[in-house]
Amino acid sequence: MSKKKLVLVGNGMAGVRTIEEIIKLAPDKYDITIFGEEPHPNYNRIQLSNVLQGKTTLQGIIMNDWDWYKENNINLLTGEEVLKIEEDKVHSKNHTVDFDELIIATGSKPFILPIPGATKEGVIGFRTIQDCKDMFETSTAYKRAVVIGGGLLGLEAARGLLDLGMDVHVVHLPSYLMEKQLDPAASTMLQKELEQQGIKFLMNKQTVEIVGNTRVEGLKFIDGTSIEADLVVMAIGIVPNSNLAKETGLYVNRGIVVNDFMETNCENIFAVGECAEHREVTYGLVAPLYEQAKVLAARITGKPTKPYEGSVTGTQLKVAGIDLFSAGEILDDPSTKSIKMHNEFDGVYKKILIRENRIVGIVLYGDTSDSTKLFRMLAKKEDISNLTSVAILSNGDGGTTTSDDISTMPSDEIVCGCTVVTKGTIVQAVKEQGVTSVEEVGGCTNAGRSCGRCKPLISNILSHTLGDQFKATSTKKSLCGCTTNSREEIVAEIKEKGLTTIKEVMYVLGWKNEEGCSKCRPALNYFLGMIFPEEYIDDRNSRLVNEKLHANIQKDGTYSVVPRMYGGVTSAQDLKKIAEVAEKYNVPLVKLTGGQRIGLFGVKKEDLTSVWKDLDMPSGYAYGKTLRTVKTCVGSQHCRFGTQDSMSLGIELEKKFERLDTPHKFKMGVSACPRNCAEAGIKDIGFVGIDGGWEIYIAGNGGTDLRAGDLLCTVKTKAEVMEITGAFLQYYRENANYLERTSNWIERVGLDHVRQLLDNKEMIQELNQRLDTSLKRYIEPWKEAVENNTVKETYYTKVQLT
Numbered sequence: 001m002s003k004k005k006l007v008l009v010g011n012g013m014a015g016v017r018t019i020e021e022i023i024k025l026a027p028d029k030y031d032i033t034i035f036g037e038e039p040h041p042n043y044n045r046i047q048l049s050n051v052l053q054g055k056t057t058l059q060g061i062i063m064n065d066w067d068w069y070k071e072n073n074i075n076l077l078t079g080e081e082v083l084k085i086e087e088d089k090v091h092s093k094n095h096t097v098d099f100d101e102l103i104i105a106t107g108s109k110p111f112i113l114p115i116p117g118a119t120k121e122g123v124i125g126f127r128t129i130q131d132c133k134d135m136f137e138t139s140t141a142y143k144r145a146v147v148i149g150g151g152l153l154g155l156e157a158a159r160g161l162l163d164l165g166m167d168v169h170v171v172h173l174p175s176y177l178m179e180k181q182l183d184p185a186a187s188t189m190l191q192k193e194l195e196q197q198g199i200k201f202l203m204n205k206q207t208v209e210i211v212g213n214t215r216v217e218g219l220k221f222i223d224g225t226s227i228e229a230d231l232v233v234m235a236i237g238i239v240p241n242s243n244l245a246k247e248t249g250l251y252v253n254r255g256i257v258v259n260d261f262m263e264t265n266c267e268n269i270f271a272v273g274e275c276a277e278h279r280e281v282t283y284g285l286v287a288p289l290y291e292q293a294k295v296l297a298a299r300i301t302g303k304p305t306k307p308y309e310g311s312v313t314g315t316q317l318k319v320a321g322i323d324l325f326s327a328g329e330i331l332d333d334p335s336t337k338s339i340k341m342h343n344e345f346d347g348v349y350k351k352i353l354i355r356e357n358r359i360v361g362i363v364l365y366g367d368t369s370d371s372t373k374l375f376r377m378l379a380k381k382e383d384i385s386n387l388t389s390v391a392i393l394s395n396g397d398g399g400t401t402t403s404d405d406i407s408t409m410p411s412d413e414i415v416c417g418c419t420v421v422t423k424g425t426i427v428q429a430v431k432e433q434g435v436t437s438v439e440e441v442g443g444c445t446n447a448g449r450s451c452g453r454c455k456p457l458i459s460n461i462l463s464h465t466l467g468d469q470f471k472a473t474s475t476k477k478s479l480c481g482c483t484t485n486s487r488e489e490i491v492a493e494i495k496e497k498g499l500t501t502i503k504e505v506m507y508v509l510g511w512k513n514e515e516g517c518s519k520c521r522p523a524l525n526y527f528l529g530m531i532f533p534e535e536y537i538d539d540r541n542s543r544l545v546n547e548k549l550h551a552n553i554q555k556d557g558t559y560s561v562v563p564r565m566y567g568g569v570t571s572a573q574d575l576k577k578i579a580e581v582a583e584k585y586n587v588p589l590v591k592l593t594g595g596q597r598i599g600l601f602g603v604k605k606e607d608l609t610s611v612w613k614d615l616d617m618p619s620g621y622a623y624g625k626t627l628r629t630v631k632t633c634v635g636s637q638h639c640r641f642g643t644q645d646s647m648s649l650g651i652e653l654e655k656k657f658e659r660l661d662t663p664h665k666f667k668m669g670v671s672a673c674p675r676n677c678a679e680a681g682i683k684d685i686g687f688v689g690i691d692g693g694w695e696i697y698i699a700g701n702g703g704t705d706l707r708a709g710d711l712l713c714t715v716k717t718k719a720e721v722m723e724i725t726g727a728f729l730q731y732y733r734e735n736a737n738y739l740e741r742t743s744n745w746i747e748r749v750g751l752d753h754v755r756q757l758l759d760n761k762e763m764i765q766e767l768n769q770r771l772d773t774s775l776k777r778y779i780e781p782w783k784e785a786v787e788n789n790t791v792k793e794t795y796y797t798k799v800q801l802t
C-alpha cells in the first residue's frame, strides 16, 4: 500500500514535536514533507534568550539536526515560505507539494507597534535566530539599546543586551513589570534586582514615534519626553501567524480555530501550536503546544486519545540571578483568600491564592523550590483544606527536594512542565530503558530539553531511583544565576587559586553579573571567611540585611534587641538592666523568646546603639546564620529526674561556639534526662543526659522542615561532648550549601557518612583545630557598634535599607 502524503507548514517547536509523535506511533504511515521559512533545522526557540545571555550557543539549541530529518526520510525544505494552500497542494516560491493531510504550525509573529518610524533600520522583534544575530552584530557597533515591553520576552532580551555590553533601557506601558504574571510586590522586587544588574526602566511610558533618518535614533513618548536609541527591540506580545490559513478559507478568529482534536473546519487540515486557537485561547508557551502535539499525532494516526481540553500554564523568567515562578491568577479579589510570605531581606516573596479550598494562583519570587508541588495542586485542583499554611509554603531556605519528597511524590505528578513528562514516565525510563543520567532521560522522554528548570528535580528522581548508579555529573546545580559554577566548584577554586575577595572570585570565575546578586554575595562572603579565617576581612555589605545591622527588623520598621542569656540562665542584675532599658526607651513589647531569652521588640533604629550600650550585654545573634541559642532544662542541680548537669553544659557550649558563622542558623538543646524538657531532639545538635554520659542527636528541626534528630553517638564526658560538637559544626560549615539547614544537609549527605567520619579521632581533632582558628576571628558586634564611630555612622545613622 502506498504511503499517505503528510505536509507540515512550519518547521518550529510544535510542528516538529507533532511529527516526532507521529513517527513514534506510526513510523511507516506517511511520506513527510516539512516547509520551514527559516533556513535552520528545528531549534529550541526558548533558548534564544540563553544564547543572547551567553549561556549557550546557536549550535547548542538545535533540537533536530539535519541528520534526524534524513534518518526519518523527511523531505525538509528550509528557507521556503509557503505562500498558498490549495485543496491538495501547497506552494512555496520554488516548490509545489501534494498532500493528503496538512498540518499548519506557523507559530506567531512579534507584534510591532503601528507607529511612525517602526520600519526603520535597527527596529526588530525577538523571535528568531536572525533576530539574535542582529542583536549580536548591533552590539559591536552601537551602544544604546531600548527594549519596548517589560514582559517575559522584553526582560530576557534586556538582560541579553546588557550581557552584550549595551546600555539598556526598558520602556514599559503599565506601572509595574510583568503585570500579567506578577503582583506589584513581586514586581517591585524584580525591578530592584534588575536595576542592580544594570537595566534602567522607564515606566508608564507610551511610545508614539520612532525617530531617525534611515536608522533609528530615538523614541518619543506621549508625555512629550524622549530617549536616544541605536537599537529598538519590540517585545510587546505576539500575534498568531494565521494569514495563510485565512487566505485558504479556514476559519480564523485570533488564531486558526480548532476543536479538541486540533482539527480545523477543513477535513484534512489541522493546526497546532501558537497559530491555533482552541476554545478561544491561543497559547504562547511551549507546554500546552506539546500537549496539543500529542493529541494531534494520535488523531492523525488513528490511535485512541483523550481530547485536548486546554492547559493551565506556569512561567518563569530566564534571567541570571532571578528566581521566579507564576501560574494561574495573580491578583487577590473578594472571592479569594491568600497565604503570603514576604521577606524583603532575603529577597523572598510567596503568594498562594485560594478559592473554595483550591489553589487558583501562585506567585513565587526568590525561592521557587515549591513550584512543582504547588503547580500540581493548582493544575489538579487538589482540595487543600487538610493542609496548614506551613505545609503549603516552605520556609524559603533554598528548599531542596529530599528523598522523602520524591518517594511521596505521586507517579502522575508532572516533573517537566515544558514537555509534560511525569515522575512515572521518568521512573519507567530508568527501569525499562536503563537511563542513568539527566541527559539520557531527556533523550528518552524529552524532559528537561526546553527551559531546563526541571533538571534538578529529574536529578533527584534519578538519584532516588538509582542510588549509587546515578551519574550526577551533568546535573550540577549552580550557586545562582550569576554563575554556572556549583558550590563545590567555587569552594575548590577559591582554595586552589587562593582567591581572597568576593570581587576576585567573581572576576576569575567569570561571573555573568559583575555585582553578583543577593544569593551569591552572602554565600561568597561566608565561603571566604570559612576557608581563610585568619586572613579574610568580612565584607559586611555582602551580608544579609539583618546580619549587616546586627538586629532583626520588624514589620513596622523598628528592630528587636535580644541579648545573650547563656543556656537560658539570667540574673537579677541582668533582669534589672533589661527592665530599665525597656522603660527608658519606651520599648512597646518585652517578650520571652522560644529560645529561652528576653526580647525587646519595637526599638527605633536611632536608639539601637544606645540600647546596646545601656544593656552592656553581648548580642544574642537572634538575626544571624550562626549559633542562636542553647536551650537547657534545669537538670540535676534542681530536678529530681536529672542525671546530668544540663545548665552548665549548655552555658559552656554557648560560650565556646557563639558568633561562629554557619551556613544557616544553628540551634542546640541540652536535657538532663530522656524526658527531654529542652527538646534536644529537634535541634541541630541536641544532648540528652543518661546514666554515665550523654546521647548526642544531630540534624533535628522544629520549624517548617519538622525532623527528629538522629542519634549520632553516646559519650561519657563533657569534654567529649565539646569535641564532637566542634567537629560536627566544622564539618557542616565546610560541606553544607549556604542556607542549608542541618536537617536538609544530612538528608543529602547521609547520616552514615557523618557517623563514620565522626568516629575517627584524628578527623575530630583536625576539624576542631580548624574550628578553633575560626573562632578567633569574631568580635562582639554590639560592643563594636557602640565604640566604633565609623561603624555607628555607616550603619546606624546614615544607612538606607535597600
Ligand SMILES: Cc1cc2nc3c(=O)[nH]c(=O)nc-3n(C[C@H](O)[C@H](O)[C@H](O)COP(=O)(O)OP(=O)(O)OC[C@H]3O[C@@H](n4cnc5c(N)ncnc54)[C@H](O)[C@@H]3O)c2cc1C
Residues within 6 Å of the ligand: 009, 010, 011, 012, 013, 014, 015, 035, 036, 037, 038, 045, 046, 047, 048, 049, 080, 081, 082, 083, 105, 106, 107, 108, 126, 127, 128, 153, 241, 244, 272, 273, 274, 275, 283, 284, 285, 286, 287, 289, 318, 418, 451
Ligand atoms: C526568546 C524567546 C524565549 C521564549 N522562552 C520561552 C520559555 O521560557 N518557555 C516557554 O514555554 N516558551 C517560551 N517561548 C515561547 C516558545 O518559544 C513558543 O511558544 C514556541 O516556540 C511556539 O512553537 P510553534 O511551533 O507554535 O511556533 P514557532 O516555534 O515559532 O515555529 C513556527 C515556525 O513556522 C515558520 N513559518 C511561519 N510561517 C510559515 C510559512 N508560511 N511557511 C513556512 N514556514 C513558516 C516560522 O518561520 C517558524 O520557524 C519563548 C519564545 C521566544 C521568542
Ligand SMILES: NC(=O)c1ccc[n+]([C@@H]2O[C@H](COP(=O)([O-])OP(=O)(O)OC[C@H]3O[C@@H](n4cnc5c(N)ncnc54)[C@H](O)[C@@H]3O)[C@@H](O)[C@H]2O)c1
Residues within 6 Å of the ligand: 113, 148, 149, 150, 151, 152, 153, 154, 156, 171, 172, 173, 174, 177, 178, 179, 180, 205, 206, 207, 235, 236, 237, 238, 283, 284, 285, 315, 316, 317, 318
Ligand atoms: N520565560 C518565558 O516563559 C518566556 C520568555 C520569552 C517569551 N515568552 C513568550 O513569548 C511571548 C511574547 O512575550 P512578550 O513578553 O512579548 O509578551 P507579553 O504579552 O507577555 O508581554 C508584553 C509586555 O509588553 C507590555 N506592553 C504592551 N504594549 C506596550 C507598549 N506600547 N509599550 C511598552 N510596553 C508595552 C505589556 O504590558 C506586557 O507586559 C509570550 O507568549 C511569552 O509567554 C515566554
Ligand code: SF4
Residues within 6 Å of the ligand: 633, 634, 635, 636, 639, 640, 641, 642, 643, 646, 671, 672, 673, 674, 675, 676, 677, 678
Ligand atoms: S529533662 Fe529530665 S532532668 Fe531535665 S527538667 Fe526535664 S525531667 Fe528534669
Ligand code: FES
Residues within 6 Å of the ligand: 415, 416, 417, 418, 419, 447, 448, 449, 450, 451, 452, 453, 454, 455
Ligand atoms: S520544565 Fe522546562 S524543560 Fe522541563
